[in-house]
Amino acid sequence: MAFPMQHLSFWIVVLGVPLLVVVGNAVARWLFGMPHSAASDVILAFVVFDAAVAVNAPEFQPFVKYPALRGHLVAIYFSLAILNLILWSVAVFKVEHDLLLMHNKRLMRYTSSPAKLLFAASMMSIFVFASNTIIFAYGG
Amino acid sequence: MQQFWLVLAIVMAAAAAILAPISTFLGRLSMREPPDLRRFFQFRHSRGPSRLANAQTSAMTANTIVQKQVTGTQSILVRNAYAGVAMIVQAERRMTA
Numbered sequence: 001m002a003f004p005m006q007h008l009s010f011w012i013v014v015l016g017v018p019l020l021v022v023v024g025n026a027v028a029r030w031l032f033g034m035p036h037s038a039a040s041d042v043i044l045a046f047v048v049f050d051a052a053v054a055v056n057a058p059e060f061q062p063f064v065k066y067p068a069l070r071g072h073l074v075a076i077y078f079s080l081a082i083l084n085l086i087l088w089s090v091a092v093f094k095v096e097h098d099l100l101l102m103h104n105k106r107l108m109r110y111t112s113s114p115a116k117l118l119f120a121a122s123m124m125s126i127f128v129f130a131s132n133t134i135i136f137a138y139g140g
Numbered sequence: 141m142q143q144f145w146l147v148l149a150i151v152m153a154a155a156a157a158i159l160a161p162i163s164t165f166l167g168r169l170s171m172r173e174p175p176d177l178r179r180f181f182q183f184r185h186s187r188g189p190s191r192l193a194n195a196q197t198s199a200m201t202a203n204t205i206v207q208k209q210v211t212g213t214q215s216i217l218v219r220n221a222y223a224g225v226a227m228i229v230q231a232e233r234r235m236t237a
Contacts, residue, residue: 015154026170030170031174036170066144109172109174111171113168113171115164118167127155134151135144139144
């Protein structure tokens with residue numbers, strides 16, 4: 001298992017793009033004085049993606065890079081859908097709720113640093129991005 | 141399969157290492173007042189009209205007057221669309237000249 005330049009596309013798909021999206025979202029929200037989000041919508045989008053992959057597994061199987069996993073696509077994406085729904089509930093009812101409570105609507109900014117919540121929200125988003133795309137990005 | 145979990149763990153460890161300082165920075169940034177974007181862009185636009193902008197404005201006015209004389213008064217949507225097309229034609233002519 002090596003991670004030099006030949007795996008650059010893997011790292012871009014699994015880590016680079018999600019990082020750019022997450023950081024870009026946070027900066028844009030700060031610029032417009034909006035509270036940060038916990039990426040609950042992104043997680044829901046991946047739940048739909050999981051359902052699509054599970055239902056149309058035969059069509060997706062050729063794109064799975066690790067041959068041993070091709071026959072288990074339904075089970076994997078069914079499990080991922082459940083996991084994503086759990087993460088969604090944490091994102092909405094805990095992280096996003098706390099982020100909203102910390103945001104001062106009148107001043108259009110946070111009065112105390114939401115770094116921990118931002119870290120938790122970003123890690124959740126990147127986990128969802130990575131876990132749902134890794135099967136198509138790594139292996140072979 | 142074991143390898144897959146290891147790869148996912150490495151990805152998440154790398155994400156955590158990168159996100160920790162970024163989150164701290166974004167946390168500090170979130171406590172600062174955001175810049176007034178509207179004022180910033182207005183300032184940029186009101187730096188004194190350039191010669192090109194002046195030429196475009198006069199061309200747009202002239203074209204609107206001509207259009208009014210030819211076709212009469214029309215809705216704002218049609219007039220703006222006409223002015224937009226006139227601007228594009230003017231710019232193209234200027235580029236090809």
